[in-house]
């Protein structure tokens with residue numbers, strides 16, 4: 001969800017106003033995905049690197065997240081949305097964590113859509129954590145090195161049990177992956193739009209999904225094999 005700062009700068013507003021408008025895009029996109037029937041939506045809301053931002057900006061982001069969780073709980077319940085978080089959520093302040101865990105608990109039986117928030121998330125950090133957990137199990141004699149397949153490895157990631165993403169959308173025109181779901185996006189289709197996140201709403205999502213439908217996903221095979 002990139003481009004909040006630039007959206008604000010273009011309007012001579014402070015960056016926090018950009019994040020606030022970005023939270024409106026989050027509301028619109030979550031609703032739209034639920035209506036369309038998307039099974040899993042993962043939003044990169046806060047990276048491990050984002051802790052280096054000015055304290056005021058971090059505090060504002062925490063508050064926005066807390067307000068969002070509180071205000072959207074009833075809608076998540078009505079629309080059968082389950083909330084989950086991936087990342088080092090334990091680094092979040094206690095008050096935010098309490099609200100986050102509360103919403104995750106209350107929505108845990110919902111099955112219409114999974115809304116995954118990547119919070120204090122880093123793809124490399126996630127892979128290192130998984131490797132550490134696997135090493136500990138091998139040392140304890142609970143796992144044999146030859147049992148470590150791609151499928152087994154993926155069970156040690158935050159996204160355990162979830163399908164890999166089909167489509168990765170990056171806003172604000174940046175042509176990089178920025179440490180997002182590094183393992184999981186191996187075969188994801190990538191769409192980069194110049195639109196800044198606060199201006200990204202359901203109409204554009206819909207156009208991108210139509211573009212995605214036309215792509216041929218080969219997963220390493222040939223075009224002829226896919227057509228069979």
Ligand code: FPP
Nearest residue numbers: 001002003004005006019022023045064068
């Ligand atoms: C990146 O834009 C955006 C973030 C670091 C924060 C994303 C947060 C929100 C959209 C709002 C709160 C989230 C939820 C889930 C309610 P940037 O600040 O790096 O923008 P720039 O590159 O233009 O400076």
